[in-house]
Amino acid sequence: MNQNELKEITSRDVDFAQWYTDICKKAELIDYSSIKGCMVIRPYGYAIWENIQKELDRRFKETGHENVAMPMFISESLLQKEKDHVEGFAPEVAWVTHGGNEELPERLCVRPTSETLFCEHYANIVKSYRDLPKLYNQWCSVVRWEKTTRPFLRSREFLWQEGHTVHRTSEEAKEETLKMLNIYADFCENILAIPVIKGEKTAKEKFAGAENTYTIEALMYNGIALQSATSHYFGDNFAKAFHMKFMDKDNQEKYMYQTSWGLSTRIIGAMIMTHSDDHGLVLPPHIAPMKVTVIPIGKNHTEVIDKSYEIAKNLKLEGISCTVDDSEKSPGYRFAEAEMRGIPVRIELGPRDLEKNTCILVRRDTLEKVEVSLEHVLEEVVKLLSDIQNSMYFRAKMRRDEMTKSATTLEEMKKLSEQENGFIKAYWCGNRTCEEKIKEETGITSRCIPFEEDNQEGICCVCGKKAEHLVYWGKQY
């Protein structure tokens, strides 16, 4: 790739979908494989996922969760045990019918999610209230046979974590459900710099088999909503279907209460579509595999190169990942490459800078340049990284808020949704027919009933009856 080829990405304002694909490819996050809908996650993309894993895994373990590995296969009969669950998933699973040359006595699906496997396991190992709670998580890949696929956002196989817990009481299980939603929200906002709306899904949009589904909803640059993580409260629905009983303190056999919660590589797509621009990827410093790149200018200028490595060494000693790009490519090409890869801070150092005992810091989010003294480069980089992290969040939040409108009638919703994508806040009576009417008329769906409700009374934007909830509506990925 020459510099032009590298820079040749579609503008996000011209063709957002193409721009997104260009970034995934040119920042070397993914490659396509010959299996439709299954992608290769390349080293740079995978390093981002590893950082996401590290951050989340630490939070899970700090809150008492343990990792396990369940089988990747679910027998057809096991999948069918919970009625709503099988209806939700059976149409989109991949079926294994043969092992070697032999047909299997019962076909197996590749897990689309692992509730059924965890249920079977918990029924096996939990006997008494002393065995509760069990707070398990697993990092794995799952398969859903989607018709249309896009890197990270919707692929037939994707990586994720799925937490599955069982509890003695419904209160405890409900508390867990919300605790994990809050961990996701905190992670998205503070690490990925993605502002989210926390809320509950309507009955129509909830997970197959759940009593309640909670979600964090983010708004992408183009105004399309993205469900970024979900947390489900199952009550004892699965417990009844899978005979998951335990002996309680009062010597009564009772059903366990259950939750599950998950976040997937989809979140990488969310991060791209929240922050990136026409120069390529923009990564929040907290998740960037490489926080700083030093680019020496002036061919074979030994002192410049030595100084570049010295700066990198000092940054690394402070725990800031840093690389030196002293390859033979032109400075312009190296700048463009660092921008494409979304490295948060670029340090440019040339012979004239060195004479002045200065260097140039370029922040990736705004591309602003600032000259700093070489003596203070470390402090300046630390400050700049922190500033980038905060600015990215606030810029995204401001944009999200600007793209959030209110409507009081279906007519208004229609008009708003035709003008521009974004969240629409509107009151709703709680009736499914009104919810479906909105979808029919506007194409948008309920995203969530936000936790932070206003205290106003409202009337349903469709039927005009007294509203039960204020709801966020929007188009979704």
Next chain:
Amino acid sequence: MNQNELKEITSRDVDFAQWYTDICKKAELIDYSSIKGCMVIRPYGYAIWENIQKELDRRFKETGHENVAMPMFISESLLQKEKDHVEGFAPEVAWVTHGGNEELPERLCVRPTSETLFCEHYANIVKSYRDLPKLYNQWCSVVRWEKTTRPFLRSREFLWQEGHTVHRTSEEAKEETLKMLNIYADFCENILAIPVIKGEKTAKEKFAGAENTYTIEALMYNGIALQSATSHYFGDNFAKAFHMKFMDKDNQEKYMYQTSWGLSTRIIGAMIMTHSDDHGLVLPPHIAPMKVTVIPIGKNHTEVIDKSYEIAKNLKLEGISCTVDDSEKSPGYRFAEAEMRGIPVRIELGPRDLEKNTCILVRRDTLEKVEVSLEHVLEEVVKLLSDIQNSMYFRAKMRRDEMTKSATTLEEMKKLSEQENGFIKAYWCGNRTCEEKIKEETGITSRCIPFEEDNQEGICCVCGKKAEHLVYWGKQY
């Protein structure tokens, strides 16, 4: 489980296979699932795997390797591209034939190993010698439809890492193959305390599609050999089948040279069968999820309990994982439980110990007890952990050496193999018919041609002709 139930494991000298299964179950490493041959790895077993991952991943990254994620599916046509490879794997793969309700146009297998996927990807992304080497690894699960299965040792799905690299020259690829074998050997010996023989597989035993397969071979307590990790040099075999070409410095299009190397959860089985005993699991301190457990004795004795937590706190401050078991179970039960789980050091503290300002340290490997002053407990634990790690290695090595015999004729091999399991060292002419004859007559197979050959000349133990190699032979898992 009461204390007796916990202790009721089969003796390893009575029924080794049953003893092994008992440990896997009672130390809570695994549970069976309803899918034959697919196990659940429980939190304690998975924590061991996470420690293995951490150690290996660090070594991989320090030597320049990057992690990626490949699809889990391989199309039938892709699998068939390399002739030897497909012959080796096709009979034991799981086939996906349907996505949802639709039959797939081409069936897909769940990866039994990912050479073919990496080849396809490398053919896509490597254009020039500047793109080489590519040093990729992935952590994932793979599926092989085995007839008989056993926890960790042979399961239809198992977790592993598979490294796949491509290089400009054959020298570089060969160097990589051996470098990774050495990393495995170092890891097994220094972290898992498993002594290994490094060597090369004979042509008959090598990997399907490889030019050379290198292996590290360990000997279990019962004298059965276990191939603990392998590293393969492919030459340009796959490169030719997959059109993996690059433009070299001299402007000539050339084929890449390739390696692959892997280590799986099987190594947990090796660790169990090398170190554990009739009291349960014995874990080397370097890999144990919990290094120390403090067990306060004397019910509700506040000072004893406080002191126990203080000891644990101080150990944790030094980076030594430590737990306090002050549950209501009897001391004997708690001791047995700590032994079953293989926690390297147990600290017993009762009211009388506290009066004397001492406590008892019990080392799990030998169950020896020693009284130490509470003032020196930290240093003593550190010393003891290091001693346990070393002793475990040397005990295993001594036993391995004792179970390694030499033979000069087929008759001798037969006799030795009937007496006792173990390694048999014998010269071999290099001829496949002699190798097969040994298997027919004795049931044992070649494990490896060791790197550390003796310099003696020998004659083939079968045909009596001049020998090419000294070979380790043995029964294998």
